Amino acid sequence: MPNGFGAFTLVFLMDIPSHHCLVLDVNLTEDWRKTTIPIMVVNGKQELSRCSRYRLDVVRNLSAHGYIPGRDVNLTDLEQEGCVDGWSYSRDIYQSTIVSEFDLVCNEQWKQPLTSTVFFLGVLVGSFFSGQLSDRFGRKPILFVTTAFQTIFTFAQVFSNSWTTFTILLFFNGLGQMSNFVAALVLGAEIFTGNVRVLYSSLGTCLGFAAGYMLLPLCAYFLRGWRSLLLALSLPGLVYLPLWWLIPESPRWLLSQGRAEEAEAIIRKAAKWNKVQAPRVVFEDYSINKTKTHQKENSNAFDLLRESNMRITTLILCLVSFTMITGYYGLSLSTSQLHSDPYISCFISAAVEVPAYISSWLALRSLPRRWAVIGTLVLGAVPLYLIQLVPQNLSDLSLVLKMLGKYAITTGSSLMFTYTAELYPTVLRNTATGICTTVSRVGCCLTPILLKLSLYSKYLPYIIMGTLAVVSAFATLFLPESFGRPLPETIQQMHKRERIKCPCIGRKGTLVPTEHLGSSL
Structure with a gap:
């Protein structure tokens, strides 16, 4: 939220x-x-x-x-x-904004897009380092540290007395943004199992995001000054402090670090909460009485590119994540003026995400991940191409196509969080998710520039976003499937999954007959 x-x-x-x-x-x-x-x-x-x-x-x-x-x-x-x-x-809508406070107009107008870019750069840097830190120091500490960053620097921005000070604090605010989202996503994905994990990874995290998104215009409507709005948005962070004593560390991560006793204590506590009897030895393979004890597996971001299959998987996931986030922010910002009232515009843009996240949850429960992602990319690309064919007097139809595109891309973005977490082993899961999130945040930084291309051609941004979606849909064909399979714990277990191959080529390099194409996938 x-x-x-x-x-x-x-x-x-x-x-x-x-x-x-x-x-x-x-x-x-x-x-x-x-x-x-x-x-x-x-x-x-x-x-x-x-x-x-x-x-x-x-x-x-x-x-x-x-x-x-x-x-x-x-x-x-x-x-x-x-x-x-x-x-x-004018104070008809706002009592004050950063623009009116620091006169970011006319000759100083260049500071407006730079401010947003600095924020997204903070998000990018935070996403890159938080994933690796989480794999090294644990999911839980990084979750609370990044949440603290977001809360403290949002509060500190209230006292900014210059644009420079505000922008510097905004960068550090961005370090926590989305970093805690990814840390919480991976932590929940590793603690929960089965349908509960799917429910949390889709509806739990994404509907929480949508709820916060929809509450934003409500807060902004009653708090028309920028300082009071930031103060109100920083206070909810205090609510999360007591959760330190309620949320456990990931047992999977603890096992990957050779800390079997701590992992077993968490499992026994869960058994007590759920009123079930835990076995005498929870993790036999990690018991100190065994001759083969579990050794800590040291991994880093370079492991994502070291082996060919993992390298291809990582590059494709980065491309798809970049496409999803570019389309998400591009369509969100281009539909920000759905209504003459900016508060209603923001609420409509947020409300569209609710059915998208519900669709994502349903797809995760019953559809293969690969084909679900391809479907959302194609469904998002088609309306983006069709927008340029709509006559000028049918503006409502253009709006419907934009919202259909955002619905599809938002659904796909939610799918990608779960899909990425399921493909990688525990020792690299947070690092891989953080790297993919980092690459996708480059799309955030480029979105304002992408939308500026409409000055040269009105529909050029939509054509570019649609083309990215089509290319990403084709690339997704070469990703491994994770639906209905247990999370890999080690890099070796990830390598045992089906190898990435062209769906039209058989094992010996021969063409696969069309009627057998589905089975080859």
Whole structure:
């Protein structure tokens, strides 16, 4: 839920209120006061210029001599100047935003996209290192450390007195964002089994994210100032402190580190909670009485690229994850203006994710992972290609296609979290999930640039996202299947799974007949 709050907080923090140059001079007639700001035509509509005004000394002189604007003076002949006295911001929607607080407009407008990029860079760095740290020091410590990072730096941003300070704190805030999401996902996937694991990995985590996402516009609606909104979003982090004594460490990770006694203690505690009788020896293979004791298996991120099958699996998962997240943020940001009210727009965009996550859960329960991911990619690509064929007067149809695309991509993004966690062994699971998440976060950083391409061609961003989806769907054919199979504990167990091969080529290099294509997969 905190990730649902934080992922799109910048939608409100960085929104740009209506503004124009501030006019402090009071020695002006009412006519001149109304016409000091030039009228501009933007997207076919007239509005006050945001970054210029008529030279105030000239206007003051004309007003003192009793000239009437538009009758005695042609306004187009007057010289203009920048907003030397600052800006006046509308408070119809927001009391304040980062933009109005630090004047990130006109010549400083470049700081707006940079702020978002810095945040996503923090998410990227956090995702990269948290996975490896989690595999080294444990799932539980990293989960709570990254949650603390997110809470502390969100709170610290409330006291920012400059854009630079705010941006630096925002980067550290991003270190915790999604890092705790991935740590919690892997921890739950390793503690739970069977349908409970599927329920937690899909509905548990993703609906929690959607709930936080939908609560964001509600909080923003009642808290119109950016400082009060950040303060409210930082407080829920305190609720998680008592969970340290309730959430156990992953027994699978403990076993991978040779800490069988600690893992056995957790299992016995679970047996007591569930009122079942634990066996006298829980982990026979790890018993100290056995001659072959379990040895700690040391692994690192380079193991993901060392062996050919694992290398191909990692690269394909990175491509698919990149495509999913690029499409998710691209469609989320492009549908942010579904309604004239930004709070309703945000809520609609969040609400669409609920049926997507439910669909993901149903697919995880009954469908092979590989074909479920391919289906969502194709379903997401088709409406993105069809958007450019919709006539201009059927804007509602374009909206439906966009939302269908987001529904499919959101479903696929949820599937990928579980699919990735199921493919890798315990010693590399968090590292692999973190690496794939890191690569996918590159898509977050590139999304604003991708959407800017609409200036050259209105539908170019949709064509690129659709093409990425088609390429990723084909690449997914070469991934191994994990549906209905136990989680691999070691790298050797992962190697025993079906080898990655072209679905159209038989074992001896001969073409497989079409009627046997399904079995070859």
